[in-house]
Amino acid sequence: MGLILNRDDLVKLLQEDEGIRELIRQITLVQPEVGERQEAPVEASLSPKKQELRKELEATRKDRDYWQQEASQAATERDDAVRDCEGAINERDQALDQRNQAVQERDEAVQGRDEAVREKNGALRAMAEAEQQREQAVLAMKEANRKVDEARRIVSGLQSEREFLQARLDEAKAKIGAVTAELDRVKEEREALKNALQQAEQALAQRFDEGWQLYEAYQDLDDYFKNLLDGVLARPGFEAFIVGLSQDRTLQTLWDVTREAVMRSRDDAAGEILWHLFRYSLDLVNQSRSEDLYVIEDVAVGDPYDIDKHILTGGSRTQGCLSKVFLPGYRNISTGKIVCKSQVKI
Incomplete structure (x- = not known):
């Protein structure tokens, strides 16, 4: 067992003993070579109590060195741990980023799903409205068909009446056509007579x-x-x-x-x-008369003399072409007989 000092004794000892204080300074300044060189003289001059104290101080110094080494190792381990922690933190951050991305993708998927649900709901509403409109259209079509059938019956009746009236109209047109034709004929005759x-x-x-x-x-x-x-x-x-x-x-x-x-x-x-x-x-x-009966003979100077058509004047030659026409004759058209011959000169 070493010497055990309470606090008051240690303070008093430090106040009274310069050697102890010097020893503590040496231990504090970490000068083992000087301490080791001076260890023998110091130990020879120290009292047993101081020697015991010195031993305690040496042990304290060794403990301090040990704990400093431990602290250095701990600092190294701490740095390694810090680096590991930072790596873990980075991994955690990456994991968090991946998780956040996954969450974002999930949110987007959820949003897309919600949008799809909304679209589906809209489509369902549209289908419901379309079905309602179809039903209304079916009702309207039935009503329209009913009206069409009624209209067809009316049209059929009107068609029959129209055919009857058309027949009467055709008869009237035929009569009017005949009267018009007769009227046109009368007009033409009247115009011709006019x-x-x-x-x-x-x-x-x-x-x-x-x-x-x-x-x-x-x-x-x-x-x-x-x-x-x-x-x-x-x-x-x-x-x-x-x-x-x-x-x-x-x-x-x-x-x-x-x-x-x-x-x-x-x-x-x-x-x-x-x-x-x-x-x-x-x-x-x-x-x-209804037709012409007589015509004047066509005779001109230069025509050849024709005894059957011409009568020569006194002093004229007996043959040749006519040199003068005094008076044209005329003939009966129906018989071709010349009534009076033309008076000419050759």
Whole structure:
């Protein structure tokens, strides 16, 4: 057992003994070489109590060295532990990051699931609404079908009535068509008669205008020629004059008197008036019949002489081409017979 000092004794000893204090300083300053060199002299000079104290101090120093070594080792182990702890912390942080990422992915998955659930719920609601709308549409379709059936019945009745009315209308149209056709025919006939009447009136007005002019010219004709025409134009007055010219028997008399004026009397003025009277009379005779009866011969200078159609004047050659036409003849169209031959010269 070593010396055991209480605190008060140790304090008192330190206050009284300089050697102890020096020893403690040496121990504190950690100078073993000096201490070991001085150990023998110190121990020789120390009292047993101090020697015991010194031994205690030496033991304390060794304990301190031991604990310093232990502390250094502990610090090293602590540093290793700290590094291990930091590695563990890093691993823990990585694990936490992975866990947080997993949690985030889980949250995202949960969010996606919630979104999918919401979409599914929305789809279910849409399906429910669609089903409701389908049911409403089915009801509306049934109502529409009912109305369509009713409309079809109405249309069928109207169709029957329409067919009946169409038949009546077709009959009426047929009657109207017949009446219209008849009316058109009557209108055409009326228009034709109207045109014919207008043409006849125009022709009559023109003809009687021409007849009046010829009547006035006839009044200036020489009495010699009037006397020759007394058998056909005997009665006075314009109406009697026109009636006389429209007679068939008047034509040859007029032609003969015209030949007298042209060929014998050499009266060109009288011959021109009488030739106009003859042509006017021929037109009146033809107009009084359904078809023309007489036509004036087509004869001109340069035509070859034809004994059956032409009569030569005195002093003319007996053959050759016509050099002058004094008076054209005329012929009967229906028989082809020449009534009077043309007066010509070769």
